[in-house]
Amino acid sequence: AQSVTQLGSHVSVSEGALVLLRCNYSSSVPPYLFWYVQYPNQGLQLLLKYTTGATLVKGINGFEAEFKKSETSFHLTKPSAHMSDAAEYFCAVGPLSSASKIIFGSGTRLSIRP
Amino acid sequence: NAGVTQTPKFQVLKTGQSMTLQCAQDMNHNSMYWYRQDPGMGLRLIYYSASEGTTDKGEVPNGYNVSRLNKREFSLRLESAAPSQTSVYFCASSEYRGNSYEQYFGPGTRLTVT
Numbered sequence: 001a002q003s004v005t006q007l008g009s010h011v012s013v014s015e016g017a018l019v020l021l022r023c024n025y026s027s028s029v030p031p032y033l034f035w036y037v038q039y040p041n042q043g044l045q046l047l048l049k050y051t052t053g054a055t056l057v058k059g060i061n062g063f064e065a066e067f068k069k070s071e072t073s074f075h076l077t078k079p080s081a082h083m084s085d086a087a088e089y090f091c092a093v094g095p096l097s098s099a100s101k102i103i104f105g106s107g108t109r110l111s112i113r114p
Numbered sequence: 115n116a117g118v119t120q121t122p123k124f125q126v127l128k129t130g131q132s133m134t135l136q137c138a139q140d141m142n143h144n145s146m147y148w149y150r151q152d153p154g155m156g157l158r159l160i161y162y163s164a165s166e167g168t169t170d171k172g173e174v175p176n177g178y179n180v181s182r183l184n185k186r187e188f189s190l191r192l193e194s195a196a197p198s199q200t201s202v203y204f205c206a207s208s209e210y211r212g213n214s215y216e217q218y219f220g221p222g223t224r225l226t227v228t
Binding site for chain 1: 145147149154155157159162172175204206208210211214215216217218219221222
């Protein structure tokens with residue numbers, strides 16, 4: 001079975017500071033991993049994904065994430081936070097096959113202080 | 115190319131009323147999903163359909179039924195709405211091809227049951 005744990009339901013950083021959102025996963029096979037962003041009153045938008053190949057994945061809006069198999073982690077980072085980054089971020093893992101589904105973490109709300 | 119569309123965007127129901135949430139995708143995806151999102155609980159899978167003609171229960175199927183009408187459309191029905199079903203409902207579709215996978219979300223339906 002697969003599972004996802006997001007550490008910290010709420011993270012607050014100052015504008016211009018490093019953003020680090022933590023995600024750990026559990027999977028019996030090499031996983032597909034995703035980060036989604038949800039702005040207030042909107043749907044989910046794919047930020048980036050890891051399938052195979054390079055373990056450092058770059059996404060939209062300056063975000064990137066690194067797949068670390070030894071640590072079962074897929075943390076999301078951005079060097080310099082912007083006010084527009086304030087949103088909820090979801091990590092997800094899966095699917096194992098075309099007949100299965102992806103599993104979402106519980107989400108981390110990112111706030112940016114001026 | 116509209117992606118994933120959902121109707122309605124907002125709905126208020128009285129306890130015991132029924133309604134159907136509609137979802138359609140134009141990306142020729144095989145898999146479709148219904149999630150609900152509640153504060154602090156992330157996204158929880160209600161039902162999914164891995165392909166036309168098949169449906170499976172997710173984490174929280176009680177009180178809901180689904181129909182995969184054709185490859186494009188996947189509807190969610192509440193037969194007798196309850197206040198506990200007040201939530202934001204998201205439809206999604208996905209495609210899985212070898213080492214490539216992605217899932218797209220609709221804009222959501224905000225449902226209030228009084």
